Amino acid sequence: MSDLLKSYRFREERQSDWAKLDQILTRAEGGGVKSLTDDQMLALPRLYRQAVSSLSVARSISLDQNVINYLESLCTRAYFFVYGARTTLGERMMLFLRKDWPAAVSRSVWTTLIAAFFFFGGWALAFFLCLQDMDWFWTFHGQNFMDGRNPDATVEYLRSTIYTGTGEAGDGQLTAFASFLFNNNAQIALLAFALGFAFGIPTAWLLVYNGVMIGSLYAVFWDKGLGYEFTGWLMIHGVTEISAIVLAGAAGFVIGGAVAFPGAHSRIASARLAGQRAATIAMGCVVMLIIAALLEGFGRQLINSDVVRYVIAGATLVFWLIYFYAPRKELPA
């Protein structure tokens, strides 16, 4: 039997272990870690190390391409499994809510302030321009603003849009509208995040634009003496929604800042570090916008009292501030 090739004998001795590893990996890739038995879990590290060392040896003694390609692919798969993420989706979500999200937001105070400046700057600009001369409203919105909430509307009509009359709430139209708004807002929030890559300039424009839209509408109601009522109508969900949009803008600025001013890192490394933090914030914005849509779709339609609306708005504000910025104990990672 000395006539046999050394590389062939090498392969004969080890291929049953390779097949075992292959089988474990195939199973784990299909059904996750939980589908493995205890024996398989115990065998995995040994089989993995053996396959890796087989690969190094095979490279230096074997000229069989198939064996080397096979081991290469087996080791790559095993590497990603052995050193891959071991957390389940549920654990991951809990970690996100308890630690990652508030940490990412509280580390981005400056960009949040900049984003807020652009948004509320746009708001104030539109508000004061419109109060001076209502023609500005038409400049901002064009001629076709939905459902007649414009400077030509009567006070009674405007008031009726703030409160839900009896029998109106149940027709489901408002729910559909709220979910449409969520869709729109969440897509804008993700866009504001993504546009940060272009040095944050489009993000700033998007924030100012959204501020102008709300600010000019605000001026219409203010002008007709409905400022107090409209604030309640807007803020019951607006606290959450506007915070989400500002934070999405902040996420964009985090990226823009990292790309424009990389500091001590290389531009790519800096973008990577910032990108992950910014994506965490953007993910949080989606969560906030879901909550805002629930408040808008149900809360606002069912609650017609100004005081309760203000109380809810205040409570959400306090909640978000504490959640994001209150100092907390270090969680074990």
Add this chain to the structure above:
Amino acid sequence: MTKPPLKMAPINATTAQSREAAVQRRARFAEEMRQSKTVRRLVTPEGAAIQLRLASVAERAGAFMIDLAIQWAIVIATLMGLSYMGSALSPGSANIAFAFWLVFFFFLRNFYYIFFEIGQRGATPGKRILGLRVAARDGGRLTANSVLARNFIREIEIGLPFQFVLMGGDQFGAWMALFGLLWSGVFLLFPVFNKDKMRVGDLLAGTWVIKAPKAKLMEDIASSSARPEAASRFAFTPAQTDAYGIHELHVLEDVLRQSTAEIKAQVAGRIRTKIGWSRIDGEADVAFLEAYYAALRKRLEQRMLLGDRKSDKFDVR
């Protein structure tokens, strides 16, 4: 003065041969260089080097098309189901059903990729079909934050150019759309212009997309010639097994594993001529090729163990 022509002949033959060798090697080297541009080495904590092959732009685009088709199929199927249901429901509950569908649409649009890439395989169905996966550039864990970052960016890479294409209107609007398309096209075509084939999302997330095909372990060709009757029948001399190098061995392996009977017969004919093997009666081409493959591999592996890699047939030392 009669000697020089006689002397010239062998020199001509060797220069022609070495020129041929140089041409072939240069072509092979160029091919290797081209391939090595997409290979990234990853050194595992065990100290072994694994070669990762980056997915090409075409494969990435193909995987994206498959995923897009799946998403659209889901959208169309659910919409049809909804309209079928909607005709049976009251307007109010139809509205609510539509509201839920809109939220579902948002999640399908933005979280389809995230849902699949966060899993163990690190790949969407489209990537799985084409044998690709997402991996962290530094060789570490693919974190959930990376997956979020690389997929939220999709909005400006795909969504934005698409919106500019749909935009239009009057002359001014058309110019704006064209400008916007050029601007957003930078994001869309970003993977073409960098050596790691990264999207903007990959850049921000610290990821790249690599090939992760499942290779099959096939039977060793040398095993069939290890049987005693084959070994006694095909006895090659050392000179015969030195006729070829590693490159030819690999080509022969591919021929034996993949090609048709005619090609095998042709290859067997050429090898017989080259090594001066006289065909024995009833000798099958495949049996001959397998036996020669085993003998050649054995010889080359022996030499390799002593630190002598004979790279091809022109490599004569």
